[in-house]
Amino acid sequence: MPKVAAAAGRAKAQSTPDAIASRISLTEAAALVDAPEIELKRAERWGYIKRGTKGQYSTPSLIAGFCRYLASGEMTVADAALLIGNSAVWAKKLIDAGYIARNTRGNVIRTDVVQGHIRFLRDEERRTSLVQNESGLRAARQREVELRIAERERELVPRDEAEAAMDVVVGKVNAEMNGLAARVTRDIEMRTKIETEVHASLQRISEALEAGSENLASGGADAAADTEDDA
Missing domain, CATH: 1.10.287 (Helix Hairpins)
Known part of the structure; x- marks a missing residue:
């Protein structure tokens, strides 16, 4: 993923003794990993990165943790809904139907969302085709019965x-x-x-x-x- 590679590159650039010892604020950390502060807080809340005792981040630890966060593909159900271009209610229906799995935090994984949505669309296409075929078959059988009755009654x-x-x-x-x-x-x-x-x-x-x-x-x-x- 481009973001993972970029973050890893920045980690390497920051691997000097002075950088390792450095501590940076939330705003500086967000600028370093090129991500919104809200996303950095999310990664912290989910345990991928940690702050020090003074509320600051260790640069190497920040980069490594943020790379793990990006690589995991973990996201909220609301973000998953945006990914597949639908509502959060719809995404929850896919979860309830077993197409997408939640993790222990109640979140979902990006690859699972995409693959689950594709499976649902394929299943829906098969169901629609089956219903159409069954409807056409019922109509044909009904027509055949009507013609047979008319023929027997000498009306045809x-x-x-x-x-x-x-x-x-x-x-x-x-x-x-x-x-x-x-x-x-x-x-x-x-x-x-x-x-x-x-x-x-x-x-x-x-x-x-x-x-x-x-x-x-x-x-x-x-x-x-x-x-x-x-x-």
């Missing part, structure tokens, strides 16, 4: 097949009716009357089939309305 007829069946019937009716007049009589006047009636009948049949096709396309709404009217 594909639209294109129904229209094809009607086309066959219409074609056969047209073929039979168009030759009806010629088969019935050779009298031109009578044949003309028959052909007129046949044409009118075919026209009505065509209109009825067209209405039926539109009703089929709309899902049978017209048929349902007719049923309610008859009732």
Whole structure:
């Protein structure tokens, strides 16, 4: 870590006899290790560094202790939350769920925080994918059951097949009716009357089939309305 190396370099530079014997204040110590005084106090509170009897620090002891503090990666839960870009409440949830462990002081270690957060994100991704797959599977099974029931109750007829069946019937009716007049009589006047009636009948049949096709396309709404009217 850059801070550890820098602190170690300063410790070496301060290793002269005069430096070893020197005692420095909190402000001087913070400047020496290039850290805020509050962080230096934290390292002291957690036992990484100690002050002398006059409330001052021994330079070599300070540098060595601060290096241990930085290398440990120990941090508060609030700092851990900042590290992963979330709230302290969220960080505590990760701790409670076992993704991040606390030490005896109730603090956490930086590497544990990062690794635990990554594990949580991977687990959450797997859970989301599993839920989506299960939801899609349930929907597909439900659809299959509905189709099977409709098929057994003879309610399931594909639209294109129904229209094809009607086309066959219409074609056969047209073929039979168009030759009806010629088969019935050779009298031109009578044949003309028959052909007129046949044409009118075919026209009505065509209109009825067209209405039926539109009703089929709309899902049978017209048929349902007719049923309610008859009732």
